[in-house]
Amino acid sequence: MFDALQSKPPVRILVQTLTHLVPGGNSIERTDFILDRMCQYHWNCDFQSSKFRQTSYNDFFALNNRRCFFLVDYGESENDDDVPVLSYEWTGKSLKPLPQLAKDPKIQTKLKNEVPFTPQPSKRERLPIREIVQSRLYRKADIPPSELDHMREHLEDLQWLKAHVKPRLWQTFVAEANGYRSYGASEIEE
DSSP, rough: OOOOGGGOOOOEEEEEEEEEGSSSSSHHHHHHHHHHHHHHHHHHOOOOTTEEEEEESSTTSTTTTTTEEEEEEEEEOOGGGGEEEEEEOOSSSSSEEEEHHOOOOOHHHHHHHHHHHSOOOOOOHHHHHHHHHHHHHHHHHOOOOOHHHHHHHOOHHHHHHHHHHHHHHHHHHHHHHHHHHOOOOOOOOO
């Protein structure tokens, strides 16, 4: 079967929007929605992780009215500087061209240094579990049982988390943690 994408040149598609404009319930639904819209707009197909690379920034869906970004990369290149960046804004209804976004020096620096087109080996150290859990809460993402167990076993991490998230996100965490408990584990109090 012929893959029409194989004949397409490498490109980066960058979309800026506000968190509350992306429909869906949780982080996965919302991210899938916007990635599909980006690919449908540019390639007339849904996002497929086997064909495209993606990343997001500031996609804290638990907070309304936050500027966030989604990036889809396609193809390979010998020189990352040769790959065009096409930028758009998601209005809540459609994608609108926003060429000035890709020309912004801060955006160019972030793309070049932090999210290069050609994937590089990661140099970042793994974040502490409490910061991963904090990020999951702000992104409206599910928290894996292993991370819930870790938090339950480390009182200092629970105290840190409570001090570093909004009260409603703390309540969300407590409900999720108490909804999943290993046998004999105590409840977390609000």
